[in-house]
Amino acid sequence: xxELLPFLKDLLSLPGLSSYEEPVAKAIRTHWAPxxxxxxxxxxxxxxxxxxxxxxxxxPALMICTHMDAIGLMVTGIxxxxxxHITQVGGVDPRVLPGQLVEVHASGxxxxxxxxxxxxxxxxxxxxxxxxxxxxxLEHLLVDTGLPERQxxxxxxVGDLVSFASRPVELAGxxxxxxxxxxxxxxxxxxVCLEELQGRSHAWDLWAVASVQEEVGLIGAxxxxxxxxxxxxxxxxxxxAKGPGANDWETFPLGKGPTLVMGPNIHPAAHKAxxxxxxxxxxxxxxxxxxxxxxxxxxxxQVAADGIPTALLCIPLRYMHTxxxxxxxxxxxxxxxxxAEFTAGLAPDFMDxxxxxx
Amino acid sequence: xxRLIQTLTETFSPSGYEGAIRDVIxxxxxxxxxxxxxxxLGNLIARKGTKGGKRIMIAGHMDEIGLIVNHVDENGFLRFxxxxxxxxxxxxxxxxxxxxxxxxxIGTDFSKDAGRxxxxxxxxIDIGATSAGxxxxxxxxxxxxxxxxxDLGKRLVAKSMDDRIGCAVMIExxxxxxxxxxxxYFVFSTQEEVGLRGAxxxTFGLDPEIGISIDVTLTGDTPKARQMAVSLGRGPAIKxxxxxxxxxxxxxxxxxxxxxxxxLPYQRExxxxxxxxxxxxxxxxxxxxxxxxxxxxxxxxxxxxxxxHDDVQNAVKLLTTMLSKPVEL
Numbered sequence: 001x002x003e004l005l006p007f008l009k010d011l012l013s014l015p016g017l018s019s020y021e022e023p024v025a026k027a028i029r030t031h032w033a034p035x036x037x038x039x040x041x042x043x044x045x046x047x048x049x050x051x052x053x054x055x056x057x058x059x060p061a062l063m064i065c066t067h068m069d070a071i072g073l074m075v076t077g078i079x080x081x082x083x084x085h086i087t088q089v090g091g092v093d094p095r096v097l098p099g100q101l102v103e104v105h106a107s108g109x110x111x112x113x114x115x116x117x118x119x120x121x122x123x124x125x126x127x128x129x130x131x132x133x134x135x136x137x138l139e140h141l142l143v144d145t146g147l148p149e150r151q152x153x154x155x156x157x158v159g160d161l162v163s164f165a166s167r168p169v170e171l172a173g174x175x176x177x178x179x180x181x182x183x184x185x186x187x188x189x190x191x192v193c194l195e196e197l198q199g200r201s202h203a204w205d206l207w208a209v210a211s212v213q214e215e216v217g218l219i220g221a222x223x224x225x226x227x228x229x230x231x232x233x234x235x236x237x238x239x240x241a242k243g244p245g246a247n248d249w250e251t252f253p254l255g256k257g258p259t260l261v262m263g264p265n266i267h268p269a270a271h272k273a274x275x276x277x278x279x280x281x282x283x284x285x286x287x288x289x290x291x292x293x294x295x296x297x298x299x300x301x302q303v304a305a306d307g308i309p310t311a312l313l314c315i316p317l318r319y320m321h322t323x324x325x326x327x328x329x330x331x332x333x334x335x336x337x338x339x340a341e342f343t344a345g346l347a348p349d350f351m352d353x354x355x356x357x358x
Numbered sequence: 359x360x361r362l363i364q365t366l367t368e369t370f371s372p373s374g375y376e377g378a379i380r381d382v383i384x385x386x387x388x389x390x391x392x393x394x395x396x397x398x399l400g401n402l403i404a405r406k407g408t409k410g411g412k413r414i415m416i417a418g419h420m421d422e423i424g425l426i427v428n429h430v431d432e433n434g435f436l437r438f439x440x441x442x443x444x445x446x447x448x449x450x451x452x453x454x455x456x457x458x459x460x461x462x463x464i465g466t467d468f469s470k471d472a473g474r475x476x477x478x479x480x481x482x483i484d485i486g487a488t489s490a491g492x493x494x495x496x497x498x499x500x501x502x503x504x505x506x507x508x509d510l511g512k513r514l515v516a517k518s519m520d521d522r523i524g525c526a527v528m529i530e531x532x533x534x535x536x537x538x539x540x541x542x543y544f545v546f547s548t549q550e551e552v553g554l555r556g557a558x559x560x561t562f563g564l565d566p567e568i569g570i571s572i573d574v575t576l577t578g579d580t581p582k583a584r585q586m587a588v589s590l591g592r593g594p595a596i597k598x599x600x601x602x603x604x605x606x607x608x609x610x611x612x613x614x615x616x617x618x619x620x621x622l623p624y625q626r627e628x629x630x631x632x633x634x635x636x637x638x639x640x641x642x643x644x645x646x647x648x649x650x651x652x653x654x655x656x657x658x659x660x661x662x663x664x665x666x667h668d669d670v671q672n673a674v675k676l677l678t679t680m681l682s683k684p685v686e687l
Contacts, residue, residue: 019604044606044645074599076628077578077587085585087630089604139585158587158626159598159610216604223645 003195004332005170007031008188011068012168012178015105017089017161018069018216021045028068028187028210035194036208042227046220049208051194054201055348061205062346063230063308064193064339065221065297066186067214067237070179071321073102073143073162082149083120083142086162090215095135096322097121101165104145108155115155116165117143164323174329175254181325183214185315185332186236192336197343204231204346214297221297225304231351232270233301233310234342236335238327239288241316252316255328257284258335259314265294265302267309269354274311277342283334288314309354313338359671360514362386363526364507367516370455372424372441372500373552376400378457379420383525383546390532391544401560402546407538407681414681415543415566415646416531417557417635418524418573419550422517423659424502425454425483427495434487436462436495440478442551448660449481454501460485460494461504503661512667513590519663521550523653523670524572530674531681538681547635557635561642568609568647568687569639570680572673574663575600575629575652584630588654591666593623594673597650602633603640608687609649612680620679622672627652647687651677 016024025047033039036049047068053059071090078084084104088094098121103114120142124133127140143162145152168178187210194208207228211220214237225233239261240246241254252259260278262271278285290312293299298312313335318326347353371379380402388394391404402420423442430436452464462485466476483501487493508515516522528544535542543564548556550573561569575595578586588595596613597605617624629652640648651673656664 020607042645043647044640074628076630077585087599087628089599159628213604217602217641219641219645222641223643227644 004188004192007191008176008184009168011184011187012180015072015103015161015163016068016070017072017163018213020161021069021212024068025210031191032194032208035198042220042224044220044223045212046224047210048224048228051197051206051208053204053206055203059203059205060231060348060351061207061228062343063207063209063225063228063233063301064190065209065211065224065233065235065301066190067183067220067297068187068210069212069215070163071215072164075104075156075158075160075162077158078153078156079142080149082147082152083144084156086138086141086143088138089161091321093321094138094141097141098136100323102143102162103165104143104156105161105163106155107160108157110155115145117145117162120144166323171326175326176329177324177326179323179325181317181327182238182320185238185317185327186335189236189315189332189335190339192333193339193343196337196340200344202344202346203348204343206343211297218297218300222300222304225301225308229305230308233308234339235296235298235301235310235312237296237312237314238317238320239314240320241318243318252286252288254316254318254326255330257286258331259286259288259316261288261290261294261312261314263290263294265290265298265310266312267354270309270311274313274338274342277345278338281338281341283338359526359530360509362529363514363516363523366522366526367507367518370457370502371421372502373421373549374441375457375500376421376548380546383420383529386529387532387544397560397563399556399559400548401556403560404532404544405541406532406535406544407540407542409541411538411540412568412685413543413564413566414540414568414570415545415561415564415639416528416677417545417547417560417569417571417639418528419521419548419556419635420525420546421548421551422502422520423551424500426500427497430490430493430495430497432490434489434493436483436485437479438483441500443659445659446475446478446481450476452661453504454483455504456495456499456501462501505661513664514667515662515664517661517663519655519665520574520658523574523665527572527653527670527673527677531677534674534678535681539684540681542681550635554635554638558638558642561639561646565643566646569636570609570648571634571636571639571650572677573634573650573652574655574658575627576658577654577656580656586629588625588627590654590656590664591668592625594669594676595625595627595652595654597627597629597652600629600633601631603637605636605649606640606647609647612685612687613649613651613676616680617676620675622676624676625654
């Protein structure tokens with residue numbers, strides 16, 4: 001996958017925290033523009049790319065939704081020593097924060113600039129005794145920019161964003177580690193899909209969506225699904241891969257294909273169509289059962305407007321919501337190909353064949 | 359404005375039972391609105407400004423937290439559950455008033471450990487009845503905190519400042535707003551305390567292009583408070599994040615630009631817990647850029663919520679200046 005890797009690495013090097021996705025949206029837009037017929041932004045900033053179908057109008061439409069927002073941190077205050085108090089944007093695991101390199105997006109005096117910083121954990125003797133030796137909660141962690149108090153207070157303001165500074169690294173075995181593989185691995189997979197569709201036609205319209213604010217409440221998917229009201233929604237996100245200490249029954253092998261999720265959040269016929277297609281294409285997969293909320297954009301698209309049949313594909317990932325998430329490149333490629341073939345194979349009357357009896 | 363705040367906060371209207379406060383607010387805004395109506399969920403909607411302009415929705419909730427009776431025992435004691443986020447430490451020794459005007463006091467079951475906080479189901483209301491037979495209050499009757507408005511000069515204290523202070527800011531803004539290029543909808547919303555329910559449906563109905571809520575936020579300026587860079591008296595707070603949403607950065611910028619241009623004090627708010635009607639507005643239909651102007655408040659969800667009079671007046675000025683001029687986000 002030599003041609004995709006640079007783009008994926010670009011995606012993993014950009015900030016774009018929830019509600020502040022503009023930098024990553026721009027990069028995706030540039031990459032998608034030649035691959036789609038139209039591209040634009042939703043009212044909340046989700047990216048909508050349209051590839052027009054060939055069936056006669058009004059055509060059914062497939063929406064493929066991958067969220068592009070990143071988890072991160074936000075400044076909540078500045079201590080008398082000039083260190084930054086922080087809170088989370090999305091769900092950050094505070095156990096992995098001490099010692100992380102971060103970037104503070106300072107918006108005070110002198111305009112917006114990026115200050116490098118480190119997350120500092122005060123020594124145990126300076127923490128409340130009840131914290132003992134356990135992990136230190138976020139409210140006690142601080143960011144040190146190296147600047148003296150007076151200068152910090154001039155350039156950094158409450159509400160400024162703090163993003164992970166680490167750059168993606170290719171690990172052995174065709175895997176990649178970095179922050180925000182959740183869910184830019186899926187954005188990359190959707191890009192593979194758009195590339196595979198070049199020069200091919202499909203009956204349905206295809207809306208490629210890079211959604212905003214998934215990590216803080218599925219907000220982009222909910223509103224984009226309402227705006228586009230597709231006939232069918234396909235959501236791609238990440239799931240828990242097998243890793244150190246992982247159990248057998250809630251995790252899936254890394255590099256052995258995506259999971260096809262089943263459960264009340266998913267339309268069984270759409271799920272079956274994907275599964276049959278994967279079998280036909282000899283793309284390996286695992287079945288993941290989600291008995292409740294899938295914790296993904298699928299939960300929002302299913303109940304948007306008057307209801308949208310939804311399917312969910314997940315890319316296995318290790319160390320979720322840390323700056324060293326790990327994904328197998330092959331799985332990204334497989335998901336991209338599966339989506340492309342699914343799109344190309346949709347018959348104009350596919351929705352008529354979706355019934356609750358199969 | 360203090361008299362208005364007193365009238366609003368001394369009215370009893372828990373979520374779902376907003377009739378009394380709606381009548382009070384309707385009387386205030388009737389002469390100020392071009393159009394006034396009540397929707398299916400009881401939201402009071404007042405239109406002002408230029409028809410055909412940008413549709414901007416301002417939401418402040420008129421409901422308050424309260425209690426609802428779920429059992430009357432043979433001696434006329436009332437057990438209850440909560441409407442909205444009422445916690446037991448605000449109950450013991452307190453007084454309540456039912457919708458029909460009946461007052462009551464809150465007692466607790468005996469505990470050997472007098473220092474232990476009772477659970478809500480270990481509390482009861484005593485309205486002075488001697489038996490179930492002579493108790494006029496029935497299962498399903500609702501009440502709210504009884505606590506008179508207190509004018510401490512610069513600082514004002516009352517029950518239900520959350521969010522009658524937002525309603526007061528909206529009413530005064532309607533009064534101050536001489537003209538607006540926008541089609542502005544002031545929505546005095548219902549059922550915010552039980553899940554932003556009035557704002558959710560009002561937003562769907564109005565389909566605004568921008569949404570702003572006016573609500574209270576917490577502060578970090580009391581002894582041993584949780585770390586938070588908001589204080590009473592340093593200006594209205596412009597919400598960047600709360601427990602339920604990230605305010606739309608374009609709306610945040612609009613608020614900050616307006617405050618700085620008008621030389622109004624303001625604070626940047628990052629709140630850990632809680633959320634406002636803006637969360638419901640943001641996800642309505644295809645999405646609405648939404649934000650919130652917050653009135654810093656101490657002791658939120660207690661019977662003695664405290665705000666700063668200058669902050670309140672500056673919030674009126676900020677909202678008025680924002681609505682007076684054209685805006686492109």
